[in-house]
Amino acid sequence: MAAAVEKTGKTIEEALNSALAELNLTKDRVDYEVMVEPTNGFFGLIGAKLAKVKVTVKKLTPVEVALDFLHKIFSSMKLAVEIQQAAKEEHYIFNLKGNDLGILIGKHGQTLDALQYLTNLAANRDLSEEKIRIIIDVEDYRKRREETLCRLAMRLADKVRRSGEKIVLEPMNRHERKIIHTALQDNNRIMTYSDGEEPYRKVVIAVRNN
Structure with a gap:
């Protein structure tokens, strides 16, 4: 996308709208400078001048880039989504609110994880250092x-303790595996470890060998 364009028109508004159309942006996304004021000239003919404006695209922050990226996706999907933001010490949280947003979650959050990954790529695209981290959630999913997962971990740990046989869970992403490990880390009779290769890596719950 061009960083700046110059356009002319019979009025300043006409010149500005022409530039916005070429940039495919709304007025709040640009700054503009009037280079030439329009004049009607003598009898509206001799010496008449068109308005001329220079329109410059505003530089967005990484968070604004992420929001713009998400809004374009939701618009293409014809989804009405409200994005609630919260800034934490080490990351930002975008909690998506709306009707029928299950399509954004997918099986076990796989679609949500993919959306989060792409949003972080977009937000950090022009950053070489101090990259930001964005966590995307849908209705507190x-x-x-x-x-x-914590309840599941406790229930399965009790089953392993009673039976003495290990249990292998279904494949999970790294974040969900960490939840299982953390939930059982203080259980001195149970051990957990991950086994397999991504994306099929699984958590194994077994009796701790003392």
């Missing part, structure tokens, strides 16, 4: 999923 990640919190509910974490609670579900």
Whole structure:
């Protein structure tokens, strides 16, 4: 996308709208400078001048880039989504609100993870240092999923303790495996470890060998 364009028109507004159309941006995304004021000239003919403006694209922050990226995706999907932002010490949280947003979650959050990955790529595209981290959630899905996994970990750990046989869970992403490991890390009768290669890496729950 061009960083700046110059356009003319019978009025300043006409010249500005012409530039916005070429840039495919809204007015809030640009700064503009009037280079030539329009004049009607003598009898509206002799000496008449068109308005001329220089329109410059505003530089977005990484967070604004991420929001713009998401809004374009949701627009193409014809989804009405409200993005609630929260800034933490080491990352930003975007919690998506709206109706029928299950399509953005996918099986076990796989679509959500992919959306989060692409959003972080977009936000950090022009950054060489101090990259930002964005966590995307949908209607607090990640919190509910974490609670579900913690309950699952406790239930399976008790089963392993009673039976003495290890249990291998279904493949999970790194974040979800960490939830299982953390939930059981203080259980002195149970051990957990990950086995296999991505994307099929699994958590194994077994009796601790003392």
